[in-house]
Amino acid sequence: MKPPPFAYHAPATLAEALDVLAEHGADAKVLAGGQSLIPLLNMRLAEPAHIVDINRVAALGDVRADARGVRVGALARHAAVERSAGVAAVQPLLPAALRHVAHPAIRNRGTVVGSLVxxxxxxxxxxxLAVLDGTVEAVSAAGRRTIRAADFFAGPLESTLRPGELAGSAFFPALPPRTGVAFTETSRRHGDYALAGVAAVVSLDEDLRVSAARAGYLGVAATPLVLDLTRRARQAQTGRPPGDADWSGVAGFVRERLDPESDIHAGADYRRHLAGVLTERALRAATADALGRAHTSAINEEAGW
Structure with a gap:
């Protein structure tokens, strides 16, 4: 398989890249890791007239983690973010999910922002990004704008980036106090796209009861789906000690709200059932993670750390 003909651009600065994108608009595609774009080109599923290779724009490779969250530049590779101790400390859901992305060879080249786009x-x-209510910063010759995750994903393989825009970075908010996370998915083979997956975030109050619970779903809708499970999670803990809950009711609630499609890999009913099972696992693990972090924080406070 060979790609269709295109003009190749290799700007050395962000300004140069934005000028090329402004000139060619919808006829241009950005090349970063290339783990999605190159196969699309080779299968002739994408036929841009211009390829803008941003790999020489060194400033786009930054990964910054601070008390507010993690900002990942457009050239930051999956592997670099996955292995970052700063990222793991500030937002552990990110490396937890990255461990499920394809294979090491793909993660060494593919980019976080490229996957989002x-x-x-x-x-x-x-x-x-969706379950954390993160954002993507779009840059163009006309300026910058910040797009919330809820507004960024328009449909399968479609974002709300405009012609001439480059996704310069993505921001993942930091983990709040007494909050735990978990990521789980099921695929036919290791490294395949998931038949269904769940990213869960659970926060506890001072009494170590659930104060907030959210789950983000992959593989069950046309875009990432986020469900607020707070009320159901609280009900699941009624009459039980902290950390213990009957998550089966929450799983049933989730199944009622999912409408996945069937394909050659799995039927809709199976995906719906699987999403419920994974919801239970993810919420249980995220709650245990939150309890562990709450206890560690309490010990550190008593020790004066």
Whole structure:
């Protein structure tokens, strides 16, 4: 397989890249990791007249983690973010999900922001950005704008980036106090796209009861789906000690709200059932994670750390 003919641009600065994108608009595609774009080109599923290779724009490779969250530049590779101790400390859901992305060879080259822009509803990172209510910063010759995850994913393989815009970075908010996370998915083979997956975030109050619970789903809708499960999670803990809950009711609630499609890999009913099972696992694990973090924080406070 060979790609269709295109003009190749290799700007050395962000300004140069934005000028090329402004000139060619919808006829241009950005090349970063290339793990999605190159196969699309080779299968002739994408035929841009211009390819803008941003790999020489070094400033786009930054990964910054602070008390507010994690900002990942457009050239930051999956592997670099996955292995970052700073990222793991500030937002552990990100490396937890990245461990499920394809294979090490893909993660060594593919980019976090590129995966978001590709907007595959079966991919891990769009669901993570969505459940955390993260953002993408779009830059163009005309300026910058910040797009919330809820507004970024327009459909399968479709984002709301405009012609001439480059997704310069993505921001994943930091983990709040007494909050735990978990990521789980099921695929036919390791490294395949998931048949269904769940990213869960659970927060506890001072009495170590659930105060908030959200789950982001992949593989069950045309875009990443986020459900607020707070009320159901609280009900699941009624009459039980902290950390213990009957999550089966929450799983049933989730199944009622999902309308997945059947394809050659799995039927809609199976995906719906699987999403419920994974919801139970993810909420249980996220709650245990939250309890562990709450206890560690309490010990550190008593020790004066």
């Amino acid at each position: 590709h907007a595959d509803p079966a991919a891990e990172l769009p669901a993570v």
